[in-house]
Amino acid sequence: MLTTHLHNNSIKDATVLFELNPTSRNIVSYNIIIALYVKNDRLRHAQKLFDQMPLRDVVSWNTMLLGLRNTKNPHGVYGYFLQMIRTSFSPNEYTISLVLSAVFNTELNLLVPQIHSFVVRVGLNPSLFVGSALMRGYADVGDPFALSRVFDEVLDKDISSWNALVSGYMKIGLIREAQRVFDVMPERNIVSWTSLMNGYIDNKMINKARGVFNKINQKNVVSWTAMISGYVQSQRFIEALRLFPLMLKSGIPPNHFTFSSLLDACVGCCSLLTGQQVHSGVLKSGIPDDIVLLSSLVDMYAKCGDIDAAFSVFESMSNKNMVSWNTMIGGYARHGLAKRALDEFKRMTKSGIMPDEVTFVSILSACARGGLIQEGEEQFNAMVTEYGVQARGEHYACMVDLYGRAGHLEEAVELIKGMPLKPDIVVWSALLAACGLHSSLELGEFAAEGINKLKNEHPVVYSVLMKIYGEKGAWNSAMELREMMKKKKVQKQNAGSSVESRLS
């Protein structure tokens, strides 16, 4: 009975049944309820039950690992894994592939070789699942030799192992190797084709990807979406949008992934009209509400200029996570609506969602653009002390921008001099832009020097300096600079705030 509820994902019925029968509870019934909580992102409940279980088995542990992985908590996963080993629970193959998949794309991926040697030491089979996970892990850390060694060690390779090898080589950038593997693999399915195509996309070979795409016989929603998203990643937004009617014509219905990618394409070509059409397509499609898709809609409306529509989609969301809030707050910041950005920020923290570094880039830039110096200073301090978010280059750049726009150039310079990290191009550009705005020759040259020390040839440096020289009547310096620009063939660019350009 419990298994039926699990299949139907009916958490209520399952818990009622579970609560009503305390005597018939066993490890399996506990595990099923935990799995249900995990499936529904209610990790706290899962955790509570896990803690009060009289006895646990390896499935209980694995299910908790799954929950921690799904909530993007690689440190939690690793902690549980260590605890599991310490309490003398033998991890099985499920455990290993879960732990591995949790550390992909995180700084913990350096543990991959250790996990591998653990697998060897305890004598677990380099089975299909473990093998694929290890291959992904070695691709992630960029080790092609270990990647192919693991592949060789997998007994009874199946098509997924071959696909993982293709993806792995592509991820490392060994394109010819990936293509060679694809050419010799014993059989191919739609995933193999899509992996190859995606590899070309990741390696910025979009035309080659399109060539692969054209050869796919039975394209499905994933292959169509991957191609659309590939064009978006390559900034070829019109081609991304053109693919959509072809997809519909071929009889493949789009899903929430497809629509998110299309919305991104609309943002890329700043087409509110197309964005609205995609929005109505979403509504007609009957796809259930999805937090990512709705956030993409908010983003599209904000970036295409209709901030009120963005807010109305945002308000309609029954679930909001950090990214959705950041999207909305960033939208207000971009539109120069500092007060509304700050109000939303307050609502965000009140609703229990913790802000991250992205939130504060928006908040600080909103303050900068709104001229809210004191508020900006307070938020900058609160970021570190109250929210434990470490200040990064972007945050300093926002603060420099904040002071700079208001003409407090000395304070901006003091801030840069006191930075615990090395000022990067964004920070220097913010100062330079402020110097351009207020025609400060001395500090402008100081900023230009900072940029040149980074060995960056930024055209904007020259154009801002030109402007300052011109305004100060420093024609000799201007002529010298022009000569230098000619020599270096630097093209003149508009000098704007770097923070602004980051937001657009």
Added chain:
DNA sequence: TTAGGGTTAG
């Protein structure tokens, strides 16, 4: 009752 290879947001 738990896991792999291909597509989405700030």
